[in-house]
Amino acid sequence: MNKKKRAEIFARLRNENPQPTTELRYGNPFQLLVAVALSAQSTDVGVNKATEKLFKKVKTPQAMLKLGEEGLKQHIKTIGLYNTKASNIIKTCKLLVEKHGGKVPEDRESLEALPGVGRKTANVILNTAFGHPTIAVDTHIFRVSNRTGIAPGKHVNEVERKLNKFVPDEFKQDAHHWLILHGRYTCIARKPRCGSCIIEDLCEYRDKTEN
Template sequence: MNQDQRRAIFERLRAANPSPTTELHYRSPFELLIAVILSAQATDKGVNKATERLFARANTPAAILALGEEGLKAHIRTIGLFNSKAKHILATCRHLVEQHGGEVPSERAALEALPGVGRKTANVLLNTAFGEPTIAVDTHIFRVANRTGLAPGKTPLAVEHRLLRAVPSAFLQQAHHWLILHGRYVCKARAPDCPRCIICDLCEYTQKTSDVQSGP
């Protein structure tokens, strides 16, 4: 795929959705951090339902620590892996209080030092909460980048590095959201909706589903 194709892809995605953002509900970097930790192997809809109740009761590190483990679990038990997630969240809250005055740091190294926070979660925070042009490669972005030929790679980190080189700078800040949403609703894992895809004629996938459209 050449750079003209890549630019055309993002021009169409931008035209269809000029202001993309995460589907997780949050009002502060801390709320986003907790929502992202909870979102592993869970739907954004399910996370939002749980955090609506949780954040109404506790939306700071100190307040969540005050709930205790059982109190926190009571709010998130509808989410998969809630036992381990509760432990990670409490450890993260304790670290934030003790090391950062209760604030979420805006540096990658400090974010990745938080319990239960890896590169992908750090990238989400850096991009969505702090406005950095990073790309958090989840399963959707990994699939879209490889399937379309946009930025193929064998590992999430390889795809991330290739996307950072390949995405035109004008689109880099929002590329993360466009690619996630495209993978979630159009370029789906089992049945890509090629007939509804606005970038289908630019995509290099060789097994497109029938009746594809040829342009925007």
């Protein structure tokens, strides 16, 4: 995979979807933080169903603390690991109120200090809520990066490092969303839909399919 190929891949993805964004529904950075925390090992569709009523009631960390951990559980009990997620979200809300004036911080160190927030979640918040050119490597991005040859790596940190190195600057802001959507709907895990892929001729995957 060379520089010219990578640039063409992202140019095509941009042409198909000029303004990509997350499929999680949210109204402000705090709600996005909650949605991303809930999305671990869960689908965006499932998270959106759970947060539809929750986010009508809860728009701030203060409101979430008023709802309480048990109240939150009632909204999210359809989501996997909901007990742990509810506990972390309430702890996070306390820190947001105590240390950040009820606002979601815009720096990585502060974000990663929040309970249940790792590097991937921090990257999503920095990118989607605040417009930083970060790339969060989830299972979709890890698969697409390795399968296509865009940024192969044995672990997520290696893939993230290579993506930051190899993705042309003009595409970095939206690369995260393009790669997730491509992995979710075209370059799917079990059998990629190579026959209907707009970057098939640029991809270096050896076992391409016809569908």
